Amino acid sequence: MSRCVARVGAGLLTGGLLWSLSLGSAHAQSDSLRTLDRQLSRYSQQRLPEKLFLHVDRPLYVSGELMWFKVYAVDGVQHKPLSVSKVAYVELLDREHKPVLQGKIDLQQASGQGSFVLPKSLASGTYTLRAYTNWMKNFPPEYYFQSSVTVVNTFGSVTKAGPPAQSGFDTQFFPEGGHLVKGLTSTVAFKVTDQWDQGVAASGIIVDQRGQNVAQFNTLKFGLGSFTFTPTEAGATYSAIIQLPNNQTLTRKLPAVQEQGYVLHLAPTAADVLTVTVQTTATEAADVLLLGHARQQPFVATMGRFRDNKAVFTINKKDLPDGVAHFTVFNNARQPLCERLYFTPPTQQLSLSASTDKPEYQAREKVSLQLSAAGPGAQPLAANASVAVYRLDSLATAPGASINSYLWLSADLKGRIENPDYYFSPTSPEVAQAADNLMLTQGWSRFRWADVVGGPRPAPAFYPETSGHWIQGKLTHRATGQAAPGIPVYLASPSRQPRLYSAVSQPNGRVQFDLRDFYGPKEIVVQTNTQVDSTYRVEIDSPFSTAYAPSRVPTLQLSETLRPELAQRHLQAQVQTAYFKKFTNRYTLPQTDSLPFYGKPDERYMLDTYTRFKVMEEVMREYVPGVMVRIRKRQFHFQVINHLNDAPMTDDPLVLLDGVPIFNINKVIALDPLKIQRLDVITSKYFHGRQIHQGLVSYTTYKGDLGSYKLDAHALLQEYEGLQLQREFYAPRYDTPQAQQSRLPDFRNLLYWNPQVTTTAANPAATLSFYTADQPGSYVVVVQGLAANGLTGSRRILLQVKPAL
CATH class of the missing domain: 2.170.130.10 (TonB-dependent receptor, plug domain)
Structure with missing residues (x-):
């Protein structure tokens, strides 16, 4: 018996040891998975995202006019003003992504301002205005600020049809979580757009390869929609038959169906609960980790075990951060299996109020505009704001995104969003479903998980310009073209106030000059000590990014019915150029050190x-x-x-x-x-x-x-x-009888632009004033603002200018 006992005891010992090892392995896998949130936090600290927002004075211009803009710089996590980068790069791109205008904007205390003169030779069309910092060049160009503006060249025929637009419609399908898997029910989102990249209302059915109807669908808003679908055959071809408003029918294939895999589904199951369900066809699926993060900050990391090939996670909505949240499921090898986005509108905003002293005004009458900013509970709050006042007409296109919708939504999604402000409307089932469709169709991660969980990460290629503009280049041997390391290089710009910058070339020949107080167009001289060696050649790089986000820019087409408005805008621009151009080329000179770089000489x-x-x-x-x-x-x-x-x-x-x-x-x-x-x-x-x-x-x-x-x-x-000089905004003042009776015509389309409006908690109201022009009509006041705690807000009000009696 002792042998038997001994054998039994040995068997029990061996089984216990195996159970212990298995448990230890499970714990090791669990610990390995749980390190993901810490790795993501470290990655975010090392790659702190920046965001820029540009408040542009108007959505539409005619050639020859001035475009004004204000730059807001924030951290990409909490949206607080971030004053790390001191330079923003702003570009106006044409349809082929070629820059037609470029500027380097000085950032002070996380904001800056600039302007572009739109050349009279600029062709009519839709242009892309984009902005980024040197640090942001480490990330995909989709991360840059981008906005569309319309330019109309009124010197030619602008109502005729432009170049032929892209024909046809574009339809895309997006299985929730990433894949269609045989036997697993999936939510499939879809997007239908026309040649102008505008959403199109559509309906249709899903048929299998035998032509049998297995699902049907309808768009909800902006050409977006979703439906539920269970594929029954791997490798089978499922197609969508789409009915368009013009009775045109399209047939498009759905993504391929996998034999094995995972499917994720997210849905609210109660007023304050979200349920994330992961299904798999694997018979022995290991534990999985659900990691939730927003703007690279983890907020939930929890393990799940499959029962009947299903793992279920519940999340309290109160634990969700504002904005776009990512839910990613990982296997025990720390590989991402599927991902889903969810949008929570920000619960707190900067409340901006704007009011004029009168609802209607006569021509050349003074307008008094009062602005105030408040936080939660109507508490007065210090804020940095910008204000534009321009005339509305039939040419005016849709206004650009507000700072609120851009920072909390557009900046965290890939591609163009049609009417982003809609998703910040008062909560309703339709708005919530539309936002969910948007999350399913335009999901995007700013980083690759391989960069987060991999080994040591390489140093970033671009660093933030923390003290001023950097001029960078490369030093090579003239004969061989090879990099020349360890060589002193000097950069200077001839001036009565000497400024000299020096650098020593790095092992790869790179040189960098840290320039301060470097404004306006200049001639620079870059050289080595030719008395020592003259065999080197230096090249200076352009600081502007050469990476461009893919986009579909529609061809501008203007109806013949708009000809009177176009003629009016042309006359306005020409009158302003003829009588007031001398006032538009005044600049605020920066306060720079009057001493030479070496200080007071001996x-x-x-x-x-x-x-x-x-x-x-x-x-x-x-x-x-x-x-x-x-x-x-x-x-x-x-x-x-x-x-x-x-x-x-x-x-x-x-x-x-x-x-x-x-x-x-x-x-x-x-x-x-x-x-x-x-x-x-x-x-x-x-x-x-x-x-x-x-x-x-x-x-x-x-x-x-x-x-x-x-x-x-x-x-x-x-x-x-160098850094762009700040042009002074000019508007005439009619504060004397002589000025009011002046015979100079005032056809301004833009009445007022002020990029530097500030409020404080002690003085929450700011009073601004300007004068109306000679043009009657409706004018819109647009206010964008940012508080030090990251709260954002915008406000639009109308004022009327009555025709002269």
């Missing part, structure tokens, strides 16, 4: 106060005792006297002409001293970046244009557009 010589010599060598020997002139092997050299020990330093100092380094002192001696106004000297070692110079000698010409000096042939001279 010695300064204003040459006009001395006897003028015609030879620079005499100037240096007679006027500048702190700089010794030496000649060695027919080559001139400077030696600066170090004021700390009153001894000459051994090597040549850094010598500048209008901020541009000159490495050959013979060329300095050859300068015409009559063109030099000022001479500065630093009489100690000067540290510039990673370079140490034996003092500094700086010459400044009267015009800051290098005088007659010819740059070294190896230097790169290039036109470069």
Whole structure:
């Protein structure tokens, strides 16, 4: 018996050990799965998303007009103002994704402003306005801000048909969770659009390969809809027969049916409960993890076990974050099996109120506009806002998305959303179902799970410009084209206020110059020390992204009935150009440091106060005792006297002409001293970046244009557009009888633009004023705003201008 017992005991021990190992393996798998939420949190910290929103003054322009915009920069998680990046890149793209206008916008305290002059040669059409930061270039271009604007060139025939549009209709089908699986019931969403990418109302049936009707469907809103369907055969062909409003019938195939797989279904099962059901055809399915996250922040991670090939998760709606939430199911190998999106409209918004002192106004009458911002409970709240007032006419297209709908919805979905503000309407079953259809058809993740759960991630290719604009490029050997590492490179822009930037090329030859207070169009000079080696070549990169999100831009077609409105807009633009153009080219100059980059010099010589010599060598020997002139092997050299020990330093100092380094002192001696106004000297070692110079000698010409000096042939001279200068918005004031009686016509379409409206908790109301123009009609006041806590809001009101009696 003892043997038997021993055997039984051994058997029990072995079974217990196997059970223990199995349990340990299950725990290990569970722990491995549960690390996903921590990995996602770490990924989000390392790849903090940024979002930009542009408030554009109007949705439609005629060629020659000004486009104004305000840039809001927020973090992509809580939508709080994010002041990390100091530059936003804004582009206007045509149908072929070619930029027709580009600008670098200075961001201060997470906002900026800019403008584009639309050339008179710009063709009529629908253009894409997009914006991004340098950091955002690490992510897909779908992540950039994008909005459509219409431009009409009124100098030609604009009511005739444009280029032929894309013919036909586009229909797409999206199984919930990602796949159709044999024997498993799926919800299938669909989208029907026309050649203009507009949703089309449609209905239809689903037939199997024998022509039998197995399901039917109807669109709900914007060409979107969904239906329930259970495929019974793997590899079978299921088709949709679609009936369009024009009695046209289309036939489209559904996605292929898989023999094995997983199907996910999400549905509200109670007023405050969401149920996520995962079904599988696998006979021995392992545990799965449901991970819920919004904007890369996990909010639920729970394990599920299959019973009868089904795993069920319940989630309290109160635990859902605002906006777009992702529900992803993983197997025990941490592979994503299926994913589903769900939208929760934000429960709290920035409440913006706007009111005018009168409902109607006469021409050239003052309008007083009061704005205020409040948070939950009507508590006054500090906010940053922008305001536009423009005339409504039959040309006006649909207004752009509000800051609220963009940040909480459009920015987290792929592709164009038709009327995004609709999904923020008061809650109703139809709005909820329409939002669910949108989630099923336009789901998108900003990242790949392989990047989250993989090994060490490579460093990002682009870093945020935290202090100002960066000019980047590459240094190579002229003969071989190979990268040249470890070489000092200098960048300067000739000016009376010298600005010099230096960098040392990286192992891959890349160079980067951190520019501050660099505004407007300039000439830049980039070079290495040609006295040491002139075998290098430098190229400067464009900072604008060359990645473009796929899009369907419709051809602009204007009806002949719009000809009177077009003629009116043409007249308005021409009158404004003729009489007020001089007022539209005024700029607010940035406050920059008036000192040169090296600060206050140890010695300064204003040459006009001395006897003028015609030879620079005499100037240096007679006027500048702190700089010794030496000649060695027919080559001139400077030696600066170090004021700390009153001894000459051994090597040549850094010598500048209008901020541009000159490495050959013979060329300095050859300068015409009559063109030099000022001479500065630093009489100690000067540290510039990673370079140490034996003092500094700086010459400044009267015009800051290098005088007659010819740059070294190896230097790169290039036109470069710095940060955009801020154009001042001009609107006439009729605050005197003489101004009101002026015979100058005022045909402004845009009455008012103010990108810098602020309210505070102590002073929650802001009062703005402007004057109406000579054009009667309805005008819309559009307000967009952002609070420091991330609350967003918008407001639209109308005011009327009566015809003159």
